[in-house]
Amino acid sequence: MEPAPDRVDQVWRDLALAGEAAGARSIADLFRLEPDRLSQFTLEGAGIYLDLSKHPWSRSDHGLAIDLARAAGVEAARTRLFAGEAINTSEHRPALHMALRAPGDQAFHALGEPVSGEIQATRRRMGDLATAIRSGAHGGGNGQAYEAIVHIGIGGSDLGPRLVWEALRPLSPQIDLRFVANIDPSELSMALDGLNPARTLVVIVSKSFTTQETLINATAARSWLRAALGAGGDQQMIAVSAAPDLARAFGVPEDQVFGFRDWVGGRYSLWSAVGLSCAIALGPRVFEALLEGAAAMDAHFQSASLEANLPVQLALAHVFNRNALNRPVRAVVPYAQRLRLFPAFLQQLEMESNGKRVDKLGRPVRHLTAASVFGDAGTNGQHAFFQALHQGTDVVPVDILAVAEPMAAGEAAHTGLLANAVAQAEALMVGRSADRVRADLEQQGLSAAEVEALVPQRTFPGNRPSSFLILDCLSPERLGALIALYEHKVFVEGVLWGINSFDQWGVELGKRLASVVLPELEGAAAGDHDPSTADLIRRLKR
Numbered sequence: 001m002e003p004a005p006d007r008v009d010q011v012w013r014d015l016a017l018a019g020e021a022a023g024a025r026s027i028a029d030l031f032r033l034e035p036d037r038l039s040q041f042t043l044e045g046a047g048i049y050l051d052l053s054k055h056p057w058s059r060s061d062h063g064l065a066i067d068l069a070r071a072a073g074v075e076a077a078r079t080r081l082f083a084g085e086a087i088n089t090s091e092h093r094p095a096l097h098m099a100l101r102a103p104g105d106q107a108f109h110a111l112g113e114p115v116s117g118e119i120q121a122t123r124r125r126m127g128d129l130a131t132a133i134r135s136g137a138h139g140g141g142n143g144q145a146y147e148a149i150v151h152i153g154i155g156g157s158d159l160g161p162r163l164v165w166e167a168l169r170p171l172s173p174q175i176d177l178r179f180v181a182n183i184d185p186s187e188l189s190m191a192l193d194g195l196n197p198a199r200t201l202v203v204i205v206s207k208s209f210t211t212q213e214t215l216i217n218a219t220a221a222r223s224w225l226r227a228a229l230g231a232g233g234d235q236q237m238i239a240v241s242a243a244p245d246l247a248r249a250f251g252v253p254e255d256q257v258f259g260f261r262d263w264v265g266g267r268y269s270l271w272s273a274v275g276l277s278c279a280i281a282l283g284p285r286v287f288e289a290l291l292e293g294a295a296a297m298d299a300h301f302q303s304a305s306l307e308a309n310l311p312v313q314l315a316l317a318h319v320f321n322r323n324a325l326n327r328p329v330r331a332v333v334p335y336a337q338r339l340r341l342f343p344a345f346l347q348q349l350e351m352e353s354n355g356k357r358v359d360k361l362g363r364p365v366r367h368l369t370a371a372s373v374f375g376d377a378g379t380n381g382q383h384a385f386f387q388a389l390h391q392g393t394d395v396v397p398v399d400i401l402a403v404a405e406p407m408a409a410g411e412a413a414h415t416g417l418l419a420n421a422v423a424q425a426e427a428l429m430v431g432r433s434a435d436r437v438r439a440d441l442e443q444q445g446l447s448a449a450e451v452e453a454l455v456p457q458r459t460f461p462g463n464r465p466s467s468f469l470i471l472d473c474l475s476p477e478r479l480g481a482l483i484a485l486y487e488h489k490v491f492v493e494g495v496l497w498g499i500n501s502f503d504q505w506g507v508e509l510g511k512r513l514a515s516v517v518l519p520e521l522e523g524a525a526a527g528d529h530d531p532s533t534a535d536l537i538r539r540l541k542r
């Protein structure tokens with residue numbers, strides 16, 4: 001169904017009214033008022049269980065949200081996404097990250113051009129190289145097998161592979177994988193520390209192959225290889241880019257350059273050769289399983305009704321909080337130390353995709369867009385920012401993720417981890433009333449004066465919403481499905497807000513000004529800056 005503008009406006013208005021009522025209601029009471037609430041607000045797909053019942057939306061609010069998705073044309077937009085139409089309107093490109101992970105028998109087209117053949121060829125090439133490196137058939141300059149990879153990239157050329165490695169890496173990897181993103185030379189020096197250049201592979205990942213941080217780090221890494229191995233050091237470089245000519249000009253051997261197309265967004269690119277270092281260090285079968293998991297979520301997203309669709313429902317829960325309840329921040333807390341990088345990955349995925357202030361036609365947006373996302377692994381976050389989540393002045397919705405099966409030896413500790421995840425979601429919602437706190441304190445024998453002084457400090461307002469996601473295990477398949485879930489959640493939000501989720505013009509100005517400031521820090525004549533900037537340049541001049 002194509003968007004129906006008048007209907008969309010009406011539903012947005014109705015949703016705003018619903019939000020006013022929802023903000024004042026007790027979430028816990030909704031379970032009493034709606035006996036079948038759990039069945040209404042829980043769903044499962046591609047191996048992920050999603051509980052959205054601890055949000056302040058009633059059954060009718062939920063119906064409104066689904067109406068919004070229908071009226072906004074989510075289904076038609078989804079069709080255009082998978083059909084490879086130019087939905088990235090400012091760059092006139094498709095957004096076809098799903099094609100990268102599709103089964104071999106699924107044909108994708110980009111602007112009408114068949115692309116699945118080249119994708120499958122790249123996947124085979126990746127698998128062959130990974131197998132050859134892991135077997136030692138393809139080794140360093142003096143024939144020694146590689147024992148380490150240094151992956152150099154930033155943003156989408158870093159965050160996804162870094163997350164995948166941390167989530168799936170074996171305890172004693174055959175090949176160690178280290179990441180360098182920051183222009184701060186300390187990250188490269190820490191990554192190279194203790195490595196044998198003759199047994200180290202440098203993988204340079206950059207869609208544009210013009211990103212300053214990556215080029216500076218790659219140049220330093222190339223010098224490190226050449227210092228130890230001479231010109232032959234270049235043979236130990238691999239490049240992944242949508243600009244392969246620039247990679248070859250940098251000195252990467254022709255047959256070690258992997259390309260990908262410009263219709264793969266950086267923050268959506270881990271499924272391409274951008275994930276090559278993971279395919280090598282984890283093994284090609286693990287990487288293929290990651291792709292299969294994401295493809296399973298793609299199939300779910302394409303086929304499930306709006307009511308039973310995990311990306312759609314998660315988007316609606318987030319939009320209800322963001323827009324109907326005006327909540328500008330969201331926390332993400334994976335109760336899995338191996339997923340501690342997931343919040344950082346989502347910061348780019350969500351805030352670089354949907355941190356927009358104009359719609360696809362250049363008009364100021366009519367609804368608030370991307371929430372600010374932050375988080376850390378649970379239980380660590382409980383000892384950092386959960387005080388604010390429970391008793392702060394702002395209501396911050398939380399995505400809590402749990403993995404049913406232990407991710408390491410230690411059944412009792414893992415059960416404790418799960419208990420904390422479940423209990424935090426419960427505590428956020430039910431809180432602790434002043435009466436209950438008073439009774440607790442009186443039972444402890446405190447004086448009346450002490451009790452009254454402490455009651456306000458120890459009362460929990462509750463009514464703090466959370467989405468609860470369960471992965472049965474942290475397998476490559478489930479990780480792929482989880483990441484794809486949020487990719488499509490972001491897409492649905494973009495459709496609801498009428499924005500382009502696939503460009504990122506907002507990152508350009510800072511880069512441009514940095515190129516002006518840099519020479520001034522190196523001694524060039526001062527440029528035309530505001531007093532503060534001019535003072536900072538003076539103070540930091542080298």
Ligand code: F6P
Nearest residue numbers: 155156157206207208211266507
């Ligand atoms: O942050 C801006 C950005 O362009 C991201 O979109 C991208 O993932 C990152 O920089 C790195 O870009 P590249 O892969 O071209 O080096």
